Structures are given as structure tokens and as C-alpha cells.
Amino acid sequence: MARIRSILTWTIVALAGAGALGVVALRRGESINAAWLLVAAFCSYAVAYRFYSKIISAKIFALDPNRATPAERLNDGRDFVPTNRWIVFGHHFAAIAGPGPLVGPTLAAQFGYLPGALWIIIGVALGGAVQDCVILCASLRRDGKTLGQMAKEEIGTVAGYTALVAVIGIMVILIAVLALVVVNALKASPWGIVTLGLTIPAALFMGVYLRWIRPHRVLEASAIGLVMLVGALYAGRWVAENPTLAPMFTFDGPTIALMVIAYGFVAAVLPVWLLLAPRDYLSAFVKIGVVLALAVGILVVLPPLEMPAITRFVDGTGPVFAGKLFPFAFITIACGAISGFHALISSGTTPKLLQHETDARMVGYGAMLMESGVAIMALIAACVLSPGTYFAINAPAGLLGTTTESAAVAIQQWGFTISPAELDQLAKNVGEASILSRTGGAPSLAVGMAHLFSRAIGGTSAMALWYHFAIMFEALFILTTLDAGTRVGRFMVQDLLKHVYAPLGRVSWYPAVLLTSAMVVGAWGYFLYQGVIDPLGGINSLWPLFGIANQLLATVALCVGTTVIIKMGKQRYAFITILPLCWLTLVTMTAGLTKLFSADPKLGFLSHATLIADKVASGALPAGIKTAADAARVIANDRVDAAVAAFFIISVVVILVASALEWWKVLAGHKPAVSSEVPFQPRAAFAAGD
Amino acid sequence: MTVRDATLASRGAPSAPHADGDRSPTATPPSRVARTLAILRRIIGVPDYDGYLAHMRAHHPECDVLSRDEFLAERMRDKYSKPGQRCC
Structure with a gap:
């Protein structure tokens, strides 16, 4: 009886998912409701979890509830602590969920909602969740070894070191691109910068509170911190509305970039209890809160999707970033479908916490499905905007010009209509001087969220508050990623440099700390600054680099996973990691080679350098570049970007060849x-007898 | 103190049978609110000092234990010094 009911239920779920997916994929010419996308996604997740993840848990690893986990065997009350699976799930989800799945789908919306939605749903079921779950299981069976250790032991030393260096490179690009997102969201925005600036003293206050005023009362301090965030939001508005103060807090991109770089350095050398740890608690709360709020907002409003299913920009002429649907949709979405970074978490803290082996399926596969759900919601939030609005926010100034009139004309030429008056009104509604060319995804997501939330609570008058709340929340956890990442990068660099000069490895020796922090901050600061001054808008060059890097790490993880499965004698099931591995290799190699060698200067780093050099040689300066020295710098930047792309491609090849052997x-x-x-x-x- | 004690009760660790008896002097079961708060604290990544203490008492009664401050400082150093804590 139970069996029949189960078959019936799953048939209904599968049919509902397939039906909704059919509507999403095939309906043309009229806007569809976001509900179809949600039903398609969540039914697909349920089916994938029930049937596909079972291959990993039952057939490959044969997860056994009676087998002791590392947390039980090595329980030390510190690192290895058997923990309830719902707590591990929440902790793991909070660790893997970052700004990536919010920004990537927003940028990919330039192709329409369909390509992004399909890849987020299919990619997670067959790729991302598989990777997270397989690595978690592999690490669980190896006392919580890290991805780097497993790469070294399972594949070989060369692969291990390549993975290590690749991780440092990826960190640098990741931090740079996320910082660029923050800079673009805050430039010429006194409200935004005051609000975000005030989150720093709020976190410092929490640190002091937890140390001296009421030690260890984390929830109490977090509650105070959250109230202070709301205060910061209103303080920002007050400054922005004050005619004397507002200009004092209006900064251009390069200035904000320098501030972020200075902040990154200071944050990395301050003690963790003072700034990083309290802000980490705060951003975990805000993160979970916003994800829930976004879900509720979408469910309450059930908005129609204004963006077409597919736009003409699949041909590669898109203004948000250059490149055709294949491979750039996949590179751009990155984290929402498959993210190599998760492999670091699945082989980090999580395997040391699991109480039962069987929990790995829910935590590894399940949490990634939830992350993908966040990506779907971000995609919806971007697609509820009219295409005209979306492109006005996300296209660089080089294409739109700097006035709402010129922007409206440019957008008209792309086949979408929006009037200058509408753009002015929207800027006014969200409390900004202009919303044009706020590239990077965060602002358009914030406008989308403000649009949704204000329809649920507060109406148009609340839109500006919601917008800046969304910006604050994204910037808050980007900054947390930024200083945690800088710190981790510093430890990794110290670990490498101790082979050169031993004292450099000492984590409490201040000269070493300052030097290595400066190296890491200098590295991402370089990419950030070049991105800010890039006339094409740095997102165009940095986000694809980040996507390639992230997918490269996923390639490493899937190679490790495949090797583990083959060595277990389960090669019959190795397709589960080989399938996404083949696809990712194809995607990263195509994208990497295109970014390197494409003859289109919008796409290829080298051809862009050549184009600028030719123009300078012929005596004319290209648009957006003022002096010959600037031109020389642009050329140098292109070559650095090309070198980074080449490094990632070579890393993929090295690891693939080593694994295949x-x-x-x-x-x-x-x-x-x-x-x-x-x-x-x-x-x-x-x-x-438990 | 009941709020903090709840952390242990919610852990459900296999070592709990050893630990529970001698842990809580008040011995009243933690309230639902306290349990929820404890879960919340663990999810956002607050180190579990009471769990550590219980573990040390049960398994290594002969060893000196770290103070709460030392324990937290050690956990934080560990947490922010290696990749695998945060993501894009």
C-alpha cells in the first residue's frame, strides 16, 4: 500500500515538474508567471534528490548508518563533533551560500530567463549537487581530508600542487570580482556608502560587546547588531537627503576601490574577534533571513516574468558581458548550478560534524539543491524587471552614454522600449541619482527585490528603503567573504613562503603578517582597480575569469571524485562524476580559449590589446581612453588577464591528464x-544498542 | 545558564549518555525557545564550549580543560586560517 502511494506521489511530482518545465520552455510571446519556474525547479529537485542522489548514497558509497563517522571516532569536542543533521545542514548551507548564486543568474538574464533556468535546474541535479555529495562522502570516509590532500593522495603530487596554486589564484580573482560588484553598487551613492560604512562600527561594537561587556552572548550581540543595521539604513537616507552632507559622501569608482583595498588590508590584520567573527555571525543571519524573505516575497506576489524567454543576445552581442550562449551562460551562472568552491567546504568542516554517514546525502546533495533554489529566485528577481530597466542598470556606460536620454536610445536599438522619464522615476523611487550602468548584478537584483518586497509591504514609498536594504545585505556578506578570503589567502601564502625563509611562515610574527597580507590584498586590489577603470566595465573581463576559475576547481573536484569511485571498484557508476566532468571541461576550455584567442576584441584579451596598440600606433586614442599612458595600462591589463586565463587552462589540462593516467x-x-x-x-x- | 546548557541537549551526540548526567546542576529540561536559540547559535557557527567541556569530562577527565576564552580563541584561529569555511 505504502509502495503504491509512493509510486503515485512521485509520478505526480514528476509530471508536475515536467509540465511546468514544458510551460517554461515552450511558452512564447506572452509573459509567464514566476510560479511556473518555481514549480519546475522544486519538482525537479525533489525527483533528483529521491532518485539520482540515491545512486551516490546507496550504489557508490553504500552509506551505512551503523558505520562510525570521523566525528564519532575522532571526537575531540573541537574540530570533530557529532552534530544533529539539521544543524549541519544549516551550517553547511550558510557556508556555501554566498553572493555568487545571486549575481551569476542576474548577469545571465541577458540571454533571457530560459537558458539560465534550465542550466540552474539541470546543472545542479547532474553536476553541482553530485560534486558536493561525492566529495563530502569521499572526505567522510577519509577522516575529513581536504580536497587538496585527496587530490595529492588519489591522483598524484603534481595534481595536488596544481590544485593548491589554483586555489590561491581563484581566491584572488573571486575577491576582486566581488569587490568590484560592491564598488559598482556604491559609486555615486551616498546612501549606500554611509549604510555600508556604518556596518563596520556596528560589527566592531559587537566584537567589543562580546569580549568585554557581555562575553559570549552571541545572539544578544547579533540582535543588537541587526538593530544597528536598520539604524545604518536610516542614517544613510538621512545623509543622502541632506544637501550639505550628501556631496561629502559621494565618491567615484576608483576612490571607493581604494577604500575597499585599504579596508581589506586593515581587516585582514585585525584580530578576528574584533571585526571578522562578529560580522560573520551578522551576515549569516542576514543571509538566511533574506533568502527566506525572497522566497516569501516571490510566493506572495507571484510576479510575471517581464524578460523574454530568450533574447537576441544569445548570438554574443550582449551588452552585459560579451560572448555567446555557449559557453558563457554556463560560465556566468557558476555557483547556482555547480561551484568548485563547495568542494572545499564539503571537504572542510562539514565531514567532521556528521553524526551518521547517511546524513551526507541530505547535507551534501540537499544543501546544494537549496542553493540552486536561491539562484532560481535571483533569476526571477532579475526577470521581473522590464528588459529596458534591466539593460539600463547592467549595460556599461560605454554603450549607454551617461544620460537617461542616450540610454533610452541605446536600449531602443536593442529592441526594448523604456522612456527617459521612466528611468528618472525609477532612480527617484530607489533613492539614487542614477541607476544607469550600475553593472555587476547586485544593483539590478536589489531593484528586483525592492520591486517584489515593496509590492508585498510598503508600496512605492518603501522602495528606496528596500533597495538599500538589499544593497547593504549583498555588500555585507561580500565584505565578509573579502576579509575571510584575504586572511585564508595570507595563511596559504605564508605556508608557501616558509620554504623560502622560515620566519615568514610564523603566523604571529607581525612583519610576516603585514607582508603577506599586503601581497594578497595587492593581488586582488590590482584586479579590482583595473576592473574599476576599465572602459568596458570590468565585469566583462573579470566575471568570466572568475567563472572559469570556479569551474576549474569543480573539474579538480570531479576528477578526485571519479578517481575515488574507480579505486573503489565502482567504475560502473563513475558516469555520475564523468558526465558533469566532460561538460565542464568542454565549457571551461571553450570559454578559456575564447577569452584568450578570440579575434573579437570585446571577447578576446589578446585581440583587445592588439586593437588598442594599433590605434595608439596610428595616432588616435580609442574611445574611453584619455592618454597614451592609460592605453599602455589597458594593454598591460589585457595581457595579465590573458596570462591568468592561460594559467587556468593549463591547470585543467594538467589535472585531467594526471587523472586520466x-x-x-x-x-x-x-x-x-x-x-x-x-x-x-x-x-x-x-x-x-542505540 | 539554561540557554547555554541547551546547546548540549540539542547536540544529540553519541557521547551524550556519559555526559548528560553530570552536566546540568539544575537538571530541568531546556525550554523550546532555549533549544531553538541553541540550534540557531550552532548554525551561525558559534563554537560549542559546553559540548567540549562535556566531552573532556567524559573522555579525558585527567586532562586540564581550556577556559571558555581560550577555547573560543583557538576555534576562531582555526576557523579563519584555512579554506573550506566560506564560499562565493
């Missing part, structure tokens, strides 16, 4: 298929 050795019988798993031990609690 290892697979061949094992499959051809030249090397015994020996799994490096820690042998089975029964759970103590089970043995005692």
Missing part, C-alpha cells in the same frame, strides 16, 4: 584498485 592504470590492471578509505568501524552507540 591514474584511471587507465587502475582500469587496465597496472595498479591495484585499492580504496584509501578508513576501514569500517561500527558505531559505538549502535554496538551498545
